[in-house]
Each structure stands twice: as C-alpha cells, then as structure tokens.
Amino acid sequence: MLTDERHRIILDLLKDKETIKIHEIVDMTDASESTIRRDLTQLEQEKFLKRVHGGASRLQGKLKELSxxxxxxxxxxxxxxxxxxxxxxxxxxxxxxxxxxxxxxxxxxxxxxxxxxxxxxxxxxxxxxxxxxxxxxxxxxxxxxxxxxxxxxxxxxxxxxxxxxxxxxxxxxxxxxxxxxxxxxxxxxxxxxxxxxxxxxxxxxxxxxxxxxxxxxxxxxxxxxxxxxxxxxxxxxxxxxxxxxxxxxx
Incomplete structure (x- = not known):
C-alpha cells in the first residue's frame, strides 16, 4: 500500500474516532508497526494529528474550549x-x-x-x-x-x-x-x-x-x-x- 493511501486511511479513522491505536491501523493497512509509527510521526509534523501512547488522537480545534x-x-x-x-x-x-x-x-x-x-x-x-x-x-x-x-x-x-x-x-x-x-x-x-x-x-x-x-x-x-x-x-x-x-x- 502506498504511503498516501495509508495516510488517508489513518485520517479517515480519526474522523470517526477521537483516538486510534497502532494495532488498529496495522490491521487496516497490513503494514508493519514501524511503518505506521513513521506515518504517525510524519502526520504529526504536518499537524494532521497528535501522537499519543500507543497510537494517535485527533487535534482539537484552535478555538475549541469546553465550559x-x-x-x-x-x-x-x-x-x-x-x-x-x-x-x-x-x-x-x-x-x-x-x-x-x-x-x-x-x-x-x-x-x-x-x-x-x-x-x-x-x-x-x-x-x-x-x-x-x-x-x-x-x-x-x-x-x-x-x-x-x-x-x-x-x-x-x-x-x-x-x-x-x-x-x-x-x-x-x-x-x-x-x-x-x-x-x-x-x-x-x-x-x-x-x-x-x-x-x-x-x-x-x-x-x-x-x-x-x-x-x-x-x-x-x-x-x-x-x-x-x-x-x-x-x-x-x-x-x-x-x-x-x-x-x-x-
């Protein structure tokens, strides 16, 4: 699977779920864990997501604030x-x-x-x-x-x-x-x-x-x-x- 396709899958998953685990992405893409970690690092650097322990989470909106x-x-x-x-x-x-x-x-x-x-x-x-x-x-x-x-x-x-x-x-x-x-x-x-x-x-x-x-x-x-x-x-x-x-x- 091409890198762009993996990235699209990761970002689509984050649209539905606030947090996703590395093993979920591995199962969806059939890529290695090390490859997915590199993908998450790149997407974080590009400000599409935030890496968390064991996976990634959706970034909050810049103006979002809870009461x-x-x-x-x-x-x-x-x-x-x-x-x-x-x-x-x-x-x-x-x-x-x-x-x-x-x-x-x-x-x-x-x-x-x-x-x-x-x-x-x-x-x-x-x-x-x-x-x-x-x-x-x-x-x-x-x-x-x-x-x-x-x-x-x-x-x-x-x-x-x-x-x-x-x-x-x-x-x-x-x-x-x-x-x-x-x-x-x-x-x-x-x-x-x-x-x-x-x-x-x-x-x-x-x-x-x-x-x-x-x-x-x-x-x-x-x-x-x-x-x-x-x-x-x-x-x-x-x-x-x-x-x-x-x-x-x-």
Missing part, C-alpha cells in the same frame, strides 16, 4: 493528583496567583493551612478559598461565560498591582515549538502577565494537553515548569529539553 461544567467531569483523578502535588510546593508566607480553570481549582482542596495570600481571576475559585479562610483577592475585568475567568484590560491592569512568589496556571495546549496556548487572546494576555509577575510559574495540566496547539500563545515552554500525570518520553523529548516536567502518578 467549566464540561471540564469538571474530565480527568478528575489526574487533576487531583496534580493539584495535591502543586499545593505541596506552597510555603508559609507565599503570595500566589491561582489561574481560572478546573486543574487549578483542584489545588484549593489541598492548600495548606498557612499564612498565604491568594490572588485569582477564577470566579469559581473564590467561595472555596473563602471557606478555607484564605485572604483572597479577585482581579477585576469582564467575566468570561465559559471559563468563569476574569479577563480583558481591567483584569490585566488589576494584576499589575501585585507580585507573586508562585503562579499556578492552566493551558489548553503544550507544544515544544508553539509553547503554552489557549483559545482566547484576552485570557492568554491575563495568563502571560501573571507569569511575568511571578518568581516561579507552573502549568497544571493533564497529559492530554501535550501536542495540542490552541489559537493564542501564552508564553514559550521555557517560561514555566509543567506538573502533569503522565509523559511519553519518546514523543515529548523536545519539551523536556526546554523546561522541567514533574510527573505525579500516585
């Missing part, structure tokens, strides 16, 4: 692991920025009972932070309906009044060449400013975000470390060369 309620039901165990580890990095006396999003929301359950100050642009974060007794500042701006994030020029100007020891961030995509990305340019700007104002910045993301590219760049990979639940060393070597990645499994 808070939709995100809340996804990868719950992984988010808890990531949030628990991230919370363990906070020290007494820290001033932290907590980005809007469900991965950063999971961190709040594990925040230590210390003398810390929390600044957030996440409207959904505020009640839980206050229930736990933390001094909390909510940045100004417009409320984004889908993510419940404060965004826009008001949020950016509000942020500039603060400085942070640590910033805990969320992203929709992590890519060696295109950096950390998110669908909304206004939300990306808020994230970028928060990182610039922090001594340390950490992205809390499950492994599904690796290889994804959203519409708006936040920062380059080397501007922040990553806390995640899994890593494919074969595929993510380029990212590992540029920043620290902490994998939390249990």
């Amino acid at each position: 808070v309620s939709e995100k809340s039901s996804k990868n719950l165990h992984e988010k808890r692991l990531i949030g628990q580890y991230a919370a363990s990095l906070i020290e007494d006396g820290d001033c932290i920025f907590l980005d809007a999003g469900t991965s950063t929301l999971s961190l709040i359950d594990y925040l230590p009972q210390m003398d810390i100050v929390v600044v957030t642009n996440g409207l959904t974060h505020v009640d839980l932070l206050l229930q736990k007794g933390f001094k909390t500042y909510l940045v100004g701006g417009m409320v984004k309906q889908t993510t419940k994030a404060m965004i826009g020029s008001g949020a950016v100007e509000s942020l500039k009044h603060y400085r942070f020891d640590k910033a805990f961030m969320g992203a929709n995509g992590i890519h060696a060449q295109y950096g950390f990305t998110t669908p909304d340019p206004e939300e990306a700007q808020v994230k970028r400013v928060a990182i610039e104002l922090a001594r340390e910045a950490m992205f809390l993301t499950d492994d599904s975000k690796f290889g994804e590219i959203s519409f708006s760049k936040i920062v380059d990979i080397d501007k922040a470390m990553v806390i995640t639940n899994a890593l494919d060393e074969e595929q993510d070597t380029a990212i590992m060369k540029q920043t620290t990645i902490k994998v939390v499994t249990t």
Whole structure:
C-alpha cells in the first residue's frame, strides 16, 4: 500500500474516532508497526494529528474550549493528583496567583493551612478559598461565560498591582515549538502577565494537553515548569529539553 493511501486511511479513522491505536491501523493497512509509527510521526509534523501512547488522537480545534461544567467531569483523578502535588510546593508566607480553570481549582482542596495570600481571576475559585479562610483577592475585568475567568484590560491592569512568589496556571495546549496556548487572546494576555509577575510559574495540566496547539500563545515552554500525570518520553523529548516536567502518578 502506498504511503498516501495509508495516510488517508489513518485520517479517515480519526474522523470517526477521537483516538486510534497502532494495532488498529496495522490491521487496516497490513503494514508493519514501524511503518505506521513513521506515518504517525510524519502526520504529526504536518499537524494532521497528535501522537499519543500507543497510537494517535485527533487535534482539537484552535478555538475549541469546553465550559467549566464540561471540564469538571474530565480527568478528575489526574487533576487531583496534580493539584495535591502543586499545593505541596506552597510555603508559609507565599503570595500566589491561582489561574481560572478546573486543574487549578483542584489545588484549593489541598492548600495548606498557612499564612498565604491568594490572588485569582477564577470566579469559581473564590467561595472555596473563602471557606478555607484564605485572604483572597479577585482581579477585576469582564467575566468570561465559559471559563468563569476574569479577563480583558481591567483584569490585566488589576494584576499589575501585585507580585507573586508562585503562579499556578492552566493551558489548553503544550507544544515544544508553539509553547503554552489557549483559545482566547484576552485570557492568554491575563495568563502571560501573571507569569511575568511571578518568581516561579507552573502549568497544571493533564497529559492530554501535550501536542495540542490552541489559537493564542501564552508564553514559550521555557517560561514555566509543567506538573502533569503522565509523559511519553519518546514523543515529548523536545519539551523536556526546554523546561522541567514533574510527573505525579500516585
């Protein structure tokens, strides 16, 4: 079977299924596993798909963004692991920025009972932070309906009044060449400013975000470390060369 024909079969499979396994493609094409791996690498380089462990998955749309309620039901165990580890990095006396999003929301359950100050642009974060007794500042701006994030020029100007020891961030995509990305340019700007104002910045993301590219760049990979639940060393070597990645499994 010709290369182009195999590629067409692979892409047709991804139209019907979000994720496909190498052995499925081998069965469909009667090609060797090594040949299919080369095909997937080429198609990933051409930005037709994203390689995952044991196969490939469909790339998300550049502007696609789930709502808070939709995100809340996804990868719950992984988010808890990531949030628990991230919370363990906070020290007494820290001033932290907590980005809007469900991965950063999971961190709040594990925040230590210390003398810390929390600044957030996440409207959904505020009640839980206050229930736990933390001094909390909510940045100004417009409320984004889908993510419940404060965004826009008001949020950016509000942020500039603060400085942070640590910033805990969320992203929709992590890519060696295109950096950390998110669908909304206004939300990306808020994230970028928060990182610039922090001594340390950490992205809390499950492994599904690796290889994804959203519409708006936040920062380059080397501007922040990553806390995640899994890593494919074969595929993510380029990212590992540029920043620290902490994998939390249990």
